[in-house]
Amino acid sequence: MALKSTIFKATLQIADMDRAHYATQSLTLARHPSETDERLMMRLLAWSLQTPADEDDGALLFGRGISDTDEPDLWHHSLDGRLRHWVEVGQPDDRRLAKASGRADRVTVYVYAAAAPIWWAAIKGKVARLSNLEVWQVPAPQSQALAALAARSMQLQVTIQDAQLWVGNGEHSVEIHPQRLFP
Secondary structure (H helix, E strand, O other): OOOOOEEEEEEEEEEEOOOOEEEEEEEEEEEOOOOOHHHHHHHHHHHHHHOOOOOEOEOEEEOOHHHOOOOOOEEEEOOOOOEEEEEEEOOOOHHHHHHHHHHOOEEEEEEOOOOHHHHHHHHHHHHOOOOOEEEEEOOHHHHHHHHOOOOOEEEEEEEEEOOEEEEEOOOOEEEEOOEEEEO
16 A cells, blocks of 8 residues: 655745745645655745745746656746746756756756765766756755754744745744855
């Protein structure tokens, strides 16, 4: 019998001073049985960083990610159906990124974990030609601290200023400093 996904509910209060975007959003996330809390929270972090300031041209939605190799972790389709943004969390291979780059206007990757530098050293030459690709690394201690905030029902405050983030749940907070790897 196959294991079922675990459902997480999150209410995010976002104060993105870099984009003058302030909102409260309720989200439902499904954590695949093979997914860790760290990866789940990185998807939530990616959503916080990439959600459009308004939904006049569509919303950023969670894809099937791990469950479906044809879908990213997050994606944004315009109202006319064009794939505007493809967001991956983790360490996708160069073929997946090339495919995403051909399908979407923008592709963003958030890599985390201690093995991120090894992954990037192996892949950077293969993706150098992808002009619509952005790659960010969240240091492993910060992504692990973020994972500690995971709960089936979460109330989180996300503050973004000068490309730095603070994520808190009222009792604990995590400071996150994403580092641009590419371009």
